[in-house]
Amino acid sequence: AAGVAAANKGSWSSFLKYSLDQSIASFSGDLSSLTAPPFILSSTSLVEYSSYWAEHPSILVAPASEPDPAKRALLVLKWFLSTLKQQYSSRNEKLGSEKKPLNPFLGELFLGKWEDEAGTTELISEQVSHHPPVTAYTIWNQKHGVRLQGYNGQKASFSMRTIHVKQIGHAIYHIDAYNEDYLITLPSLHIEGLVYGAPYVELNTRTFIQSSSGYTSKISYSGKGWVSGKKNSFTATLYPEGKEKDILYSIEGQWNDTFTIHDVKSKTELDSYSPKTSQVTPLTIAPLDQQGELESRRAWRAVAEAIGNGDMETTGTEKSKIENAQRELRKQEKDEGKEWERRYFSRVEADEMFGRLAERVGYQVEADKTGGLWRWDEAKYQAPLKEDRKTEP
Numbered sequence: 001a002a003g004v005a006a007a008n009k010g011s012w013s014s015f016l017k018y019s020l021d022q023s024i025a026s027f028s029g030d031l032s033s034l035t036a037p038p039f040i041l042s043s044t045s046l047v048e049y050s051s052y053w054a055e056h057p058s059i060l061v062a063p064a065s066e067p068d069p070a071k072r073a074l075l076v077l078k079w080f081l082s083t084l085k086q087q088y089s090s091r092n093e094k095l096g097s098e099k100k101p102l103n104p105f106l107g108e109l110f111l112g113k114w115e116d117e118a119g120t121t122e123l124i125s126e127q128v129s130h131h132p133p134v135t136a137y138t139i140w141n142q143k144h145g146v147r148l149q150g151y152n153g154q155k156a157s158f159s160m161r162t163i164h165v166k167q168i169g170h171a172i173y174h175i176d177a178y179n180e181d182y183l184i185t186l187p188s189l190h191i192e193g194l195v196y197g198a199p200y201v202e203l204n205t206r207t208f209i210q211s212s213s214g215y216t217s218k219i220s221y222s223g224k225g226w227v228s229g230k231k232n233s234f235t236a237t238l239y240p241e242g243k244e245k246d247i248l249y250s251i252e253g254q255w256n257d258t259f260t261i262h263d264v265k266s267k268t269e270l271d272s273y274s275p276k277t278s279q280v281t282p283l284t285i286a287p288l289d290q291q292g293e294l295e296s297r298r299a300w301r302a303v304a305e306a307i308g309n310g311d312m313e314t315t316g317t318e319k320s321k322i323e324n325a326q327r328e329l330r331k332q333e334k335d336e337g338k339e340w341e342r343r344y345f346s347r348v349e350a351d352e353m354f355g356r357l358a359e360r361v362g363y364q365v366e367a368d369k370t371g372g373l374w375r376w377d378e379a380k381y382q383a384p385l386k387e388d389r390k391t392e393p
């Protein structure tokens with residue numbers, strides 16, 4: 001493995017010297033246009049990344065069982081923080097470095113569920129836009145009456161040989177029992193370590209969680225070389241909205257390792273949680289031969305195999321098949337004056353509740369070219385999943 005790593009470093013540094021500058025020169029801001037070396041290519045599509053929000057279903061649903069509103073908001077903050085390691089560093093942990101995911105085609109779906117002590121937690125993820133790439137998702141647990149939904153896209157830029165990514169979009173966490181909503185904003189990030197051959201994500205500045213029950217959580221990120229000195233660090237405070245100094249709870253530590261929760265009023269340590277050692281629940285997805293042709297792993301199977309075999313030529317030809325089929329579809333839609341029918345999500349205007357939460361934390365919806373907020377559309381869900389799934393063989 002050391003040999004391979006050295007070879008990777010060797011080929012990476014040669015890649016860097018001769019092509020990173022070209023990538024930078026030709027970079028359009030669209031991450032999918034980035035030319036990455038073969039060993040950086042992942043066979044996983046970006047549409048699968050929505051599953052990182054709920055790999056610990058029990059932590060996701062815990063707030064629904066907490067009667068105290070401030071403690072409920074604290075449990076939502078703890079859940080959000082517990083997802084960061086999976087979101088932003090699980091590729092490093094498993095594959096040795098960050099990877100370039102496959103760029104989902106319009107309408108690509110990723111459907112699955114987690115079955116564990118929290119009951120059944122379901123996931124629908126759909127690529128609702130290809131230019132710019134935007135993924136919408138919803139994750140829900142009927143038993144505990146919790147639903148997360150959101151969408152995200154990325155705006156990227158290069159500077160000082162570092163890739164900076166601004167995330168477009170947000171998440172909404174809803175608890176049926178209290179009819180409570182939480183607006184979750186998304187962190188911007190940059191890719192560290194490009195020059196050393198092992199790129200990894202570092203999160204920047206700050207994000208907020210604003211509850212309709214009147215509590216604000218503010219998370220400030222820092223990393224290696226910053227004040228804290230440790231990579232992937234953060235501090236978080238939870239306070240009644242508008243009273244930033246009246247801190248009820250604080251949390252600090254490393255989001256890819258361990259963090260500690262404090263009750264600031266009583267100056268006691270409440271809990272410490274280690275994403276590093278916690279077990280994730282594996283996601284259950286249908287076997288490939290039962291998946292519909294819009295489902296990600298079935299659609300990308302040939303490309304994934306070619307990438308796995310390091311066969312870049314077949315990767316190219318198989319990718320082109322998908323891209324050409326997509327271009328054909330777009331052309332037909334244009335000729336017929338139609339637009340691709342999103343299966344589970346719709347564009348909406350900001351509603352009053354959302355507007356209030358957003359304005360409390362100064363969140364501005366970035367109207368990307370797709371024209372607005374993407375929301376889970378209950379009515380569309382009546383169109384049974386099986387439309388997208390081959391009938392039983």
Ligand SMILES: CCC(=O)OC[C@H](C)CC[C@H]1O[C@H]2C[C@H]3[C@@H]4CC=C5C[C@@H](O)CC[C@]5(C)[C@H]4CC[C@]3(C)[C@H]2[C@@H]1C
Pocket residue numbers: 020023031032034035036037040049050052087088098099100101152154163165167191194199201
């Ligand atoms: C030119 C040098 C080069 O080859 O760079 C390739 C490097 C691996 C850097 C570019 C890719 O880095 C990947 C990291 C991806 C983000 C990881 C996590 C999330 C959270 C999730 O909830 C939404 C998606 C998001 C933001 C991913 C977006 C795509 C990122 C930035 C990949 C880059 C193409």
